[in-house]
Amino acid sequence: MGLSDADAQAVLRVAGRLTAHPPLDFADVLEAVREVIDCDSASFNDMVLAARDFRYVIVPAAEIAVATRLKPEYDKYFHQHPLIAAATSKPGLGAIRFSDVEGAADFTDTDLYRHFYEPFDVRFQLVVELPSPPDVVVGYALNRSERMGEFSDRDVAVMNALSGHLAMHHRAALDAERALLVNAEMDRHAWAVVSVRSDGAVEASSSQVLNVGDRVPEELASIVVAADSTPGEEAQHDVMIGTQRWHCIVHPVRLGPTVLFLRRQQDVAADAAALLGAGLTRRQADVVIALARTGGSNNELAQELGMSESTVKKHLEGVFRVLNVTSRAAAVLRLRELTAANGDVAR
Known part of the structure; x- marks a missing residue:
């Protein structure tokens, strides 16, 4: 019909x-x-x-x-x-x-x-x-x-x-x-992907690091479209956005907006303060910070921190108990939540 x-x-x-x-x-x-x-x-x-x-x-x-x-x-x-x-x-x-x-x-x-x-x-x-x-x-x-x-x-x-x-x-x-969901996870743990027009306005963003419609901060404006940039050739910079240091990879393109990849650099002092405030000891905090930075095994963390593998394991058990988590990944996620709650989000 x-x-x-x-x-x-x-x-x-x-x-x-x-x-x-x-x-x-x-x-x-x-x-x-x-x-x-x-x-x-x-x-x-x-x-x-x-x-x-x-x-x-x-x-x-x-x-x-x-x-x-x-x-x-x-x-x-x-x-x-x-x-x-x-x-x-x-x-x-x-x-x-x-x-x-x-x-x-x-x-x-x-x-x-x-x-x-x-x-x-x-x-x-x-x-x-x-x-x-x-x-x-x-x-x-x-x-x-x-x-x-x-x-x-x-x-x-x-x-x-x-x-x-x-x-x-x-x-x-x-x-x-x-x-x-992907953008939320990238915002917490990995790279933010941002498209910026030649006038410095954000056209698209995978996270709230930079908001669509806003102009990029002055710290980024000078590197978004550099006079000597060549389409297809990336440039890498460490920049301050607000109070946080970010690693920025700039991808100029021949037509369309410049693509930025942004990743927050770990602020050890802020991370340590957040973990100590949550009730961890200094050495427990050191283990979580090293784990967040490297994702290493217990043996690798022991070598980096100058302690035995059994001591690392003991510290992790304490971390899990205090932070009320059950895995290494959950401990790192909890660290990100604590730092975000303490204002560790760039605007």
Whole structure:
């Protein structure tokens, strides 16, 4: 079934909202879909079938309590869902309803219907599966009660028209979340990547070291676009930004903004003060600082600090106890948190 002009325009309006940056929350996407297809409730579902790890977002918000209460029943009987069975056995079916699959007439006799859908007052469902790894079902489901009646062929056509846009939004949302996590980790432990225009304005930044739209500090301005810089040839500098020393690698490019890689140099005095303030002894603090700087083994730390390997191990046990951590990596992370809390963040 083709779309009417009015339906095509409605799909385009929803599609335009799905391209927003940053990506819409899944609850907002569900509400957008409900504007063009009438339903009692709608959900976004991410289900790892083998692990029975079923995560979802549902609207309207009033349905959340009901879904939470009934979810154990869904987890128990999900294998009886005719639409999941159809989608996993024949990927790429597009939008489908209970009435579109084999055995749909018997669905109301299943435990899944009696213990989940009937108490939820859901009699009809329209779903569309998005591209996903094997044994994973990702998709949208629209629900209707007996009173609202079955979804129409028009509703199926609109859902199919939206499916590609929903898939692109899902990918963009995942990418944005992963980028946020990566940038947060880079901000704490590694390099910040910053793009700077020729006028000194920050065009993009992977961290809060330098904020988008701000001008770079004077300490960086003179090295961002040096008169003798050659595109493709890096230059390395140690600079002060605020009260902290940073190592800066400058990559001039022929077209577009200059790319900077920034990494905070370890401030031993600040690190030691933060660790002592947290309750470590001086020697325990020395071990954590050396570990943060080198990531060395106990033997390597012993050689650097002039102590035995057993003494390093003993100090680390004390560090874990005082900082309430259980690993070397967690101890280093705790150090970064302590220094950040003490103002060890450049602006």
